[in-house]
Amino acid sequence: MLSIYSSLSPHLVANSSTVKPSQKIGQLLTSKEYSVALQCCIDSKSLEQGKLLHTRIREAGFERNRDLLPKLIKLYSVCGQIEDAEKLFDRMSKRNSDVFLWTSMICAYSNSGKWRNCFELFLQMLERRVRPDSYTFSALLKASSELGLFELTLQLHSMAVKCSCNMFLSVANSLIYAYGSFGVAHEAHKLFERMAVRDIASFSSMIQAYSSVGNYADSIALFSTMQTAEGLRPNELTIVSLLPACGFFSSLRRGQAVHAYIIRNGLEFNLIVGSALITMYSRCGDPDVAYRIFNSFHRKNVVLWTSIIEAFALNGRCDVALSLFKKMQDHGLKPNYVTFVVILSACSHAGFIDEGLQIFETISEKFGIKPGVEHYACVVDLLGRGGRLHDAEKFIESIDIRPSGSVLGTLLGACQVHRNVEIGERMAYKLFELEPHNPANYVILSNIYASVGRWENVGRVRRLMIAKGLMKDSGCSWIEIKDTIYVFGAHDRAHLDSDKIYRVLEELSEKIVHAGYVPSTQFVLLDVDENDKHKFLCSHSERLAIAFGLLKLPADMPIRIAKNLRVCKDCHDAIKLISKVTSRQLVIRDTHRFHHFSRGSCSCGDYW
Incomplete structure (x- = not known):
């Protein structure tokens, strides 16, 4: 506590040895000084010091202070003690009249990943006729995008307009981010163009929105505009949003320029930026530079390991990817859902069928992760590339979820490679029911027929496409x-x-x-x-x-x-x-x- 108080009250430091625990610290610190001390604990995530400070705030009679109470709730949430935040919130009386308190608890749920709790509390707030403010909407919009609830995002947007909160900077930024996460970049663009004031978050969210729909050219153009026309300095969020554009275009020169910017601005040891850089270099075809970046980090998390495993897997060095996968576990890190997708894909592309099947078995048995559709698609690809088409079909029949387009489509693609008309037809007709307007499935079936010279069937499939108004994607x-x-x-x-x-x-x-x-x-x-x-x-x-x-x-x-x-x-x-x-x-x-x-x-x- 001495380190926090030293910048606040010389009088307190001088007398700290004589202050008894029961003594009213309120005599020594004002509520404003307590507020600054609390913020120090929040910024450093100092739970123990924060608890001690909370005790002294309560003894001083400031616990229900309008400024301090939301900060106390935030302290517990950022320190991973959401239950303590809930207890503090629940024992406050007359909370229905104060939007700041309600919003602080909604934000606490949002920061803790308890997205549904945000809306449960929001409904209680509305029942008590508490009018939401801009901070409320910002937290709720983040929650709706994380939950993938597009209709709810539209409703929140409408409500924000009615409450005259929609053009607050934080709300507009949250709306741009939310629409971008749903791939509705045109709506995000409309909001962005109407903003009278924009900040780093505005540009970063808009760049991310463009990237989410593959509009990488606009991502790069906006990044340039942000610096030249607006004079804004990109931060790590901007960089992470931009780097996929360099990877998509295989634009190594542009990616290297962004990397140089990262180094000049001291962001090279940020784990999120480092992971994005590794991905960028791997998708520009340079896994060796990606590996040098990976090795520059003394502390490596699962995301960083997964990124470098993918870097070698994508570039045909699957033996190295497998070695890194094992090394990561030797370092005491458990692979996550995405790691397994990456390593199974690596085994598939290298023809490591036995290794891939063994890894698949460990997902739930050893690591307690429920396999998802991406893992199933990888196993089908693993078997399909190896020519084991009947085994792949049996595997699809055995899985405990309804096969998705990606799972069935993977086997259909393998049938094209191995010219298997029988299984290809079965997969194609299932896909026609599941995805009637996906032209790729019709094209692949047509190609299977063409590969064995069945031109009448080719013509039939193409006429079917014309009747449905479907067009083949041009290469x-x-x-x-x-x-x-x-x-x-x-x-x-x-x-x-x-x-x-x-x-x-x-x-x-x-x-x-x-x-x-x-x-x-x-x-x-x-x-x-x-x-x-x-x-x-x-x-x-x-x-x-x-x-x-x-x-x-x-x-x-x-x-x-x-x-x-x-x-x-x-x-x-x-x-x-x-x-x-x-x-x-x-x-x-x-x-x-x-x-x-x-x-x-x-x-x-x-x-x-």
């Missing part, structure tokens, strides 16, 4: 050169350098044929002659992006490309040979993982 690849992102579609001739790009492709085709390339025309899912199939294969979007990279990037620089669909097997074979004949490192990220091509081989080990 595209993109590459960043000097902070500009260039996007290529399949057979694209819209680029200004199109003639040069196709000349490079022709030269590459000749070289890789001499190196042993044989086109796999079975991957052209069109009923055309062999020559046309060869042409279609040569101008897939990733090959166009590679040719452009060869034209524009220095010979010693890796070419990094991202693709919105899975890389086809023929392109994979061709790109391996392109890396050999050009002596270039090629890094391609598709929807499933990274492929690092070098000297004629790939990091995935050709495990499809």
